[in-house]
Amino acid sequence: MDGFEAWTAYLFARPLKDQAWEEQPDEWLDGHARQDTPVAAAERVRHLFGNAGELLRPYADDHVARGLTEIIEGGPLHALSSKQVPTVLRTTTLRSIVTLFAEVFAPRIQVEQLRRPSDLEHVCFMFFDIAPVELGDDTVLDVLEAVLALDSVPCRRAALHGLGHAHLTSPEHAGPIVERWLRTHRDAPQELREYAAAARVGQVM
Structure with missing residues (x-):
């Protein structure tokens, strides 16, 4: 698989809690992550967010929540603060956030559970609080x-x-x-x- 596929598999497909799995080799970490750049990270986020409905459809809500949390909490979204990232790429990546909300959060969170929110609902509500923007x-x-x-x-x-x-x-x-x-x-x-x-x-x- 290419770098984008390896990255999305690492974020969304791996088991939520599996120590044995975490000790296994991973194609993203072992084959791509070390060569990552701010520009490449921003491009991945833009592509994922801009096509979020289709790309995240195979994954359950809790996996989507875990992957999105890793992206916005200390993950590749921080690349947007790099001077290496062109203004157009930064702007279009930010605008792709709207598609993420429209295609993932809106259809998946039909009923709010304000007292005991699901992981996905928590990520939705806290997105702009924890995102490095x-x-x-x-x-x-x-x-x-x-x-x-x-x-x-x-x-x-x-x-x-x-x-x-x-x-x-x-x-x-x-x-x-x-x-x-x-x-x-x-x-x-x-x-x-x-x-x-x-x-x-x-x-x-």
Whole structure:
């Protein structure tokens, strides 16, 4: 298999808890990871996120959650901060996050379990909190607004969570995004509108 296939197999196909498996040779770690570069990492993330519905379809929710967590928590998404990554590649990779939410989180999380969220729901909600992106960045703000526009309560909640944190560094942009959503979504669940009102002034956890 090529580098991308080896990478996705490592992230999403390996058993969740299997010490014996972890001690076996792995094609990604042994054959590709050592030659990785920030540009190659960003390209992989862009391709995965941009085709997330198709590429992640074979994997169960808990495997998808584990793989996505590894990507955004100290993984290849950090490559976007490298000066080696061209602006166009960085921007298109960030915009591919919208497709990830639309094709994976939205259809897979149909019912929220706020008190005991699944691993996938947790990754969705915390995405913009733990992803190594600058929330006040113009492209990231565009991504947040696009995710907020999706017809999915979990995706909207995740975007509002991110916009609430973005308010700390960019209140002049984050606040109006939430305000526009509140004006045009008066029929949204009251609990979500209350969360949006808190996000509008940066009061989110």
